[in-house]
Amino acid sequence: MVSAEGGGSRRQIDLNADVGESFGPWTMGDDERLIPLVSSVNIACGAHAGDPATMARTVALAVAHGVAIGAHPGYPDLAGFGRREIDMSAADLEASLIAQIGALEAIARSQGAALRHVKPHGALYNRAARDAILAATIAGAIVRLDRRLVLVGLAGSALLAAGRAAGLDVRAEGFADRAYEPDGTLRDRRRDRAVLEPAAAGAQAVTIARDGRAAADGAAVAIAAETICVHGDAPAAVATATAVRTALAEAGIDVRAP
Amino acid sequence: MVSAEGGGSRRQIDLNADVGESFGPWTMGDDERLIPLVSSVNIACGAHAGDPATMARTVALAVAHGVAIGAHPGYPDLAGFGRREIDMSAADLEASLIAQIGALEAIARSQGAALRHVKPHGALYNRAARDAILAATIAGAIVRLDRRLVLVGLAGSALLAAGRAAGLDVRAEGFADRAYEPDGTLRDRRRDRAVLEPAAAGAQAVTIARDGRAAADGAAVAIAAETICVHGDAPAAVATATAVRTALAEAGIDVRAP
Amino acid sequence: MVSAEGGGSRRQIDLNADVGESFGPWTMGDDERLIPLVSSVNIACGAHAGDPATMARTVALAVAHGVAIGAHPGYPDLAGFGRREIDMSAADLEASLIAQIGALEAIARSQGAALRHVKPHGALYNRAARDAILAATIAGAIVRLDRRLVLVGLAGSALLAAGRAAGLDVRAEGFADRAYEPDGTLRDRRRDRAVLEPAAAGAQAVTIARDGRAAADGAAVAIAAETICVHGDAPAAVATATAVRTALAEAGIDVRAP
Amino acid sequence: MVSAEGGGSRRQIDLNADVGESFGPWTMGDDERLIPLVSSVNIACGAHAGDPATMARTVALAVAHGVAIGAHPGYPDLAGFGRREIDMSAADLEASLIAQIGALEAIARSQGAALRHVKPHGALYNRAARDAILAATIAGAIVRLDRRLVLVGLAGSALLAAGRAAGLDVRAEGFADRAYEPDGTLRDRRRDRAVLEPAAAGAQAVTIARDGRAAADGAAVAIAAETICVHGDAPAAVATATAVRTALAEAGIDVRAP
Secondary structure (H helix, E strand, O other), rough: EEEEEEOOOOOEEEEEEEEEEOOOEEEEOHHHHHHHHEEEEEEEOOOOOOHHHHHHHHHHHHHHOEEEEEEEOOOOOOEEEEEEEEOHHHHHHHHHHHHHHHHHHHHHHOOOOOEEOOOOOOOOHHOOOOOOOHHHHHHHHHHHHHHOOOEEEEEEOOOHHHHOOOOOOOEEEEOEOOOOOOOOOOOOOOOOOOOHHEEEEEEEEHHHHHEEEEEOOOOOEEEEOOEHHHHOOOOOOHHHHHHHHHHHEEEEEEEEOO | OOOOOOOOOOOOEEEEEEEOOOOOOOOOHHHHHHHHHHOOEEEOOOOOEEEEEEEEHHHHHHHOOEEEEEOOOOOOOOOOOOOOOOOOHHHHHHHHHHHHHHHHHHHHOOOOOOOEOOOOOOHHHHHHOOHHHHHHHHHHHHHHHHHHOOEEEEOOOOOHHHHOOOOOEEEEEEEEEEEEEOOEOOOOOOOOEOOHHHEEEEEHHHHHHOOOEEEOOOOOOOOOOOOEEEEEOOHHHHHHHHHHHHHHHHHEEEEEEH | OOOOOOOOEEEEEEEEEEEOEEEOEEEOOHHHHHHHHHEEEEOOOOOOOHHHHHHHHHHHHHHHHEEEEEEEOOOOOOOOEEEEEEEEHHHHHHHHHHHHHHHHHHHHHHOOOOOOOOOOHHHHHHHHHHOOOHHHHHHHHHHOOOOOOOEEEEEOOOHHHHHHOOOOOOEEEEOOOOOOOOOOOOOOOOOOOOOOOOOHHHHHHHHHHHHOEEEEOOOOEEEEOOOEEEEOOOOOHHHHHHHHHHHHHHHOEEEEOO | OEOOOOOOOOOEEEEEEEEOEEEEEEEOHHHHHHHHHHOOEEOOOOOOOOOHHHHHHHHHHHHHHHEEEEEOOOOOOOOOOOOOOOOOOOOHHHHHHHHHHHHHHHHHHHOOOOOEEOOHHHHHHHOOOHHHHHHHHHHHHHHHHHHEEEEEEEEHHHHHHHHHHHOOOEEEEEEEOOOOOOOOOEEOOOOOOOOOOOOHHHHHHHHHHHHHHEEOEEEEEOOOOOEEEEEOOOOHHHHHHHHHHHHHOOEEEEEEEO
């Protein structure tokens, strides 16, 4: 949902990407080309991806391009890339989240930068969208660490509700390159046409940003999003981000971090 | 080396221990009994020991007993417990140190506590005592992160020289329970009588704190230490720390963080 | 369930323990004292516990005491000690199990020993007791690797059913030191009196071995077990194993691997 | 050095590549296209690269293309990709090597395949080329596990000498795509022109295979190699392997595992 500033027709939206997901000798994504195209980045914190040297390089890129830096913590599971649920206790998860965010915050601080937001990754993000107890653990960890951090989560999710209940600023996220179901959830990646082509992603970014809705099997579904994600790990990530930027520009919508 | 306050005979010294070296289901040391006996603790940061939940429990113990909290970063090598040298690049090591210290700092902050010092662990500590380039990398990492952190290292070491050169406050460390060689280095652990019994450790703590020296094969060696370490991972750690406290008290020396 | 040999009153049962669960510098259990008291050991394979050097030392102990060697694979999760469920794909889990068993098998072979059985660990064991699909994945991995390996699982479990269906020899396990519920499941560790004292464990071992039953809240529950586990990671492990051996000896039951 | 069979002009050489170096979600190399071009593969064993599922997929590719399968063990250091020396004890390293080779052997066996050779990776390979004690540890580990495995190492290295002394069959390796120094060592990767272009690699493969020599700064250096490596992790790996195959074919040299 864009903010109409002043009352004129100029609108803006935040565009975010998950970055810093390389590890040691292994590269994922093309952060050098993707980061200049977005206004916010979510940087992996070493648990599901992103060793410290990768974190440092990614922060430096974000600083160089003036994009807002956020933490992207996940389940501690490199081999599973944080996409597998792990049955962690609340105490273990809370400590892990604080350590992950703290590691990135220190790397940012050592480069003169600050963290602005936190967006959980993968299975943690997905489960927290529907599991109120897990969502409260995540929100609580952020409150304990730094209540100025903005919590980013799926529009309409239990995670955002938990963040609001804990007193955090929250930011609802929509997806440019993922198909929605009529109930507002994301179509399962394993289903057909779950991932949109660049042109379709650009069009969906515009309808989300301008109209607060996306198409879902022909019908319209309301998506009240303040930030739009383009996935950094997809082969077409740069093409998608470019198409999204172009479509937003043509629709008169600025890309800008809140 | 004690500070004589006022000019009276009352003196003081910092007593420190390496703690938080458990990992997951595995326990090392008896932190609950050891922490009340010292004035400063060095907490493992997850790379050579200490998962986030262990870090959180250890910080809570330190807060409860009012001891000064420091970070104890090491080479990222759980199986080797940070005791094996790893040929890391300066950039990788710097990023690792900042991430480790940052993770602990965040956990401390989430409990209302702050970090006061940094003491490298194991092979990193030993190598930085004699390798000026490594020492400069460590000092540089701390300067980039937070120049208010005090760097703790072996009395007379290259690490302390690098810290001073980088503008950091440094703190020279002596050892209560380790035998010294006539040249002021520590006797190799694999040699006979390298580790002192509790009573001998108590006596050595007193001569270091009061007189700035230790006995080495009958001769005296100068040890200009502002903090004295009792090892937390030794089976006799609690007995040693108790003996050291008793001996210092009998000698009229207070145990207190600077 | 004991085998009455010949028809006389002399009976026998296998007694097993989970061992080799140390990791790097961290010790768990007292394998040197426990292994001589049992007839079979299940050795951790490096995923939830047990680095290669620990595996080698544990195999050497087992060889020295002439006990049967089995693999004890678990979820790849050191920090969680294999006690947290991880949502692994069947392909990932199968490959992990084969790699874990293979690593231990190679270490045993390099010492002139052979593997005899496989017993899953922790969350994998518990979930496979009731989840037929997971159980089939485990049984299938063993069949693909070496169908002479015996699959050890909870008496009456889905795991044993899957093993039989896959053509494996299976061995039903009972527990000396854990309380049973009237339905034959183990009482949750978090409940009161879930873990039995040494004397009670000895008595339960005898009723399982001799009579095929255990007491559960006053009633008797049938436990058709061919091997009895004493836990190696409990502080009282050696005392419990000693009490169990004494009680079995007094009841005229030999401890022997099948 | 090729074997002239019969006395005619038809010669043969083994062409090998390091493969299976992906990990979890991260891909390295293009094994699907590279494996059909070589006669032997060295598969990472999970310590420096290669999780179990990756190992299983890579073995399946090798089986499908009929290439000889070997183990490619390295220092246990994912973040450093086995390229950093780690100061491991001989006992720790021996156990690690046996566990790594055993894990891969089990995965191969579960697919009906067998291991034929072992080639150390990265810092382990390089250090064992000049460190006789390390070389003896590696050779000893293989002897303890399975003395039928062939040890592959740098032509003229301490590793091959240790293998021969331990009674192993050894195989001397040359490099198609790396420049040699006049003393027969490889030019440091950080120097100019250390890595050869595809055409030059093809030409060097031919001189090594046919003439037992390579060019080094204009002079000729003797390279007595029975297998030639093309690097799998280089961006140009497939192009290089293709050029090498073409050049060898034009020179009448067959590519075949011994």
